[in-house]
Amino acid sequence: MQRTIRLQLQPSPTQAVALTETSRQFTAAFNLFAQLGWSNSISNATKLHFLAYYAVRAALPELNSNLTNTARAKAAEALRSAFTLRKDRTRIVSMPRSHHCPPRYNVHTFRIDWESQTVRLSLVAGRQTIRFCVPAYATKYVGYAVDTADLLERDGRWFLHVVVTVPAPTIVPSETVVVVDLGLSHPAVTSTRRFLGKKRWKDREGRLFKLRRALQKRNTKSAKRHLKTLRRKQALFRRDCDHVVSKQIVQSVEAGSTIVVENLTNIRKRIKGKRRTATKRRLHSWSFAQLLAFIMYKAQERGGTVVAVDPRHTSQMCSCCGHQARNNRRSRAAFRCLMCSYELHADLNAAYNIVAKYRAQGGISRLSGLPVNQPIVSAPKPLAKG
Structure with missing residues (x-):
C-alpha cells in the first residue's frame, strides 16, 4: 500500500530561487499542454505528447525534459x-488552467537519502541537494521505497509530498x-449504536458561514484577503x-473487520424536493468523498475492508417490519413506523437498513465492485417500542 508524507525542505536562498523558477516553468508547461489539448480536443497523454511536446520544449528549454513529461501527464x-464534466450540458466548463501547478518528480528526477535527510532534485539550475526534516507522525514511514513526489510552496516554505510504498499488514480477517x-x-x-463526531462542529460551520457572508457584502480588498484566509x-x-x-470509525471496530458505508456518489443530484437554504448549503459543502477516502486508507492499515451500499430509502424504511413511507421519519432525528409503531433514532434505523441491504446483496457491493469473503454478521436488533 502507498502513503504520502510531507517533508519540509530547508533550501538555501539560492536554492529557493531555483525552486521558485522551476515551479513557475512547470506551471507554464502545464498551461501550454492544457491549452493545446483543449483546442484540439485531446486528453490522451500519448497523443498530447506528439502534439505539443516539442512546442513546449522550444518555449521552455531550461525545464528538465522529464519534468516536461510529468507536466504533460498532469495536463x-x-x-x-474537464471533458467528462463538459458532457453534462448543465455545467459550464472552461479550459484547465493553473496559477501554481506543483512540479511532479519521479525516480529519474529526485532521490532521497533518509540517513542524511537530504534530497537530490532536478531544478532549472541543475541537480541540487537540499536538506529536509521529517515530521514526527511520518517517522514510521522513513526508509521505505519512494515512488513519486510533488513540490509545493506555502507561505514562503517549501514542502515535498513523497509517496512511499509500505507493506500491507498481516492481519487475520474478522467476521x-x-x-x-x-x-x-x-x-x-x-x-x-455509536454516534461519532462532535455537535460543536456544526455550530462552528454556521459561524464561519455568517462571517463569510458579512465579508462578501463588504466587497473591499481587505475583505477579499480575509475571505481567502477564511476559505x-x-x-x-x-x-x-x-x-x-x-x-x-476505524478504531471502533476490531482489526480485519468489514466497514459498510453509504455510496453517496451524485447525492446532490439524487435529492429532490424543497429543502431549506441552510440544508442545501450544508449538503453542497459536505466533504463526504474526502471522509470516505480517509476511512478507506485508515482501514487498510488495520487489515479492514470498506464496501459501499446504495443508501436510497434507508431513512424512510422501517428496520423492524420493512414498511417504507416518507412520513415514517417525523423529524430529523425521530423515526416512528406508521405500520408497526416501531420507534428509533432515524440515523440508527438507517444503519440497520444498510445492514439488511448489504446482506441482501450477498456481501458484495454492487456499486463499488468490492467482494467480501467473510461471513456476514448482522447488527443487533433493538427492542421495538409500542
Missing part, C-alpha cells in the same frame, strides 16, 4: 476531467461487519474533522 489528467450511516447533523452513526481555514477545519471521524 492530460486535468483535460480528461465482524459494522455499518456506518453518514450524515450532516451526526457525522457518523454506526450499527453498534483555507475552513478547508483545514473540515479536513481535521474528517480525520477525527474516520479515525473514530
Whole structure:
C-alpha cells in the first residue's frame, strides 16, 4: 500500500530561487499542454505528447525534459476531467488552467537519502541537494521505497509530498461487519449504536458561514484577503474533522473487520424536493468523498475492508417490519413506523437498513465492485417500542 508524507525542505536562498523558477516553468508547461489539448480536443497523454511536446520544449528549454513529461501527464489528467464534466450540458466548463501547478518528480528526477535527510532534485539550475526534516507522525514511514513526489510552496516554505510504498499488514480477517450511516447533523452513526463526531462542529460551520457572508457584502480588498484566509481555514477545519471521524470509525471496530458505508456518489443530484437554504448549503459543502477516502486508507492499515451500499430509502424504511413511507421519519432525528409503531433514532434505523441491504446483496457491493469473503454478521436488533 502507498502513503504520502510531507517533508519540509530547508533550501538555501539560492536554492529557493531555483525552486521558485522551476515551479513557475512547470506551471507554464502545464498551461501550454492544457491549452493545446483543449483546442484540439485531446486528453490522451500519448497523443498530447506528439502534439505539443516539442512546442513546449522550444518555449521552455531550461525545464528538465522529464519534468516536461510529468507536466504533460498532469495536463492530460486535468483535460480528461474537464471533458467528462463538459458532457453534462448543465455545467459550464472552461479550459484547465493553473496559477501554481506543483512540479511532479519521479525516480529519474529526485532521490532521497533518509540517513542524511537530504534530497537530490532536478531544478532549472541543475541537480541540487537540499536538506529536509521529517515530521514526527511520518517517522514510521522513513526508509521505505519512494515512488513519486510533488513540490509545493506555502507561505514562503517549501514542502515535498513523497509517496512511499509500505507493506500491507498481516492481519487475520474478522467476521465482524459494522455499518456506518453518514450524515450532516451526526457525522457518523454506526450499527453498534455509536454516534461519532462532535455537535460543536456544526455550530462552528454556521459561524464561519455568517462571517463569510458579512465579508462578501463588504466587497473591499481587505475583505477579499480575509475571505481567502477564511476559505483555507475552513478547508483545514473540515479536513481535521474528517480525520477525527474516520479515525473514530476505524478504531471502533476490531482489526480485519468489514466497514459498510453509504455510496453517496451524485447525492446532490439524487435529492429532490424543497429543502431549506441552510440544508442545501450544508449538503453542497459536505466533504463526504474526502471522509470516505480517509476511512478507506485508515482501514487498510488495520487489515479492514470498506464496501459501499446504495443508501436510497434507508431513512424512510422501517428496520423492524420493512414498511417504507416518507412520513415514517417525523423529524430529523425521530423515526416512528406508521405500520408497526416501531420507534428509533432515524440515523440508527438507517444503519440497520444498510445492514439488511448489504446482506441482501450477498456481501458484495454492487456499486463499488468490492467482494467480501467473510461471513456476514448482522447488527443487533433493538427492542421495538409500542
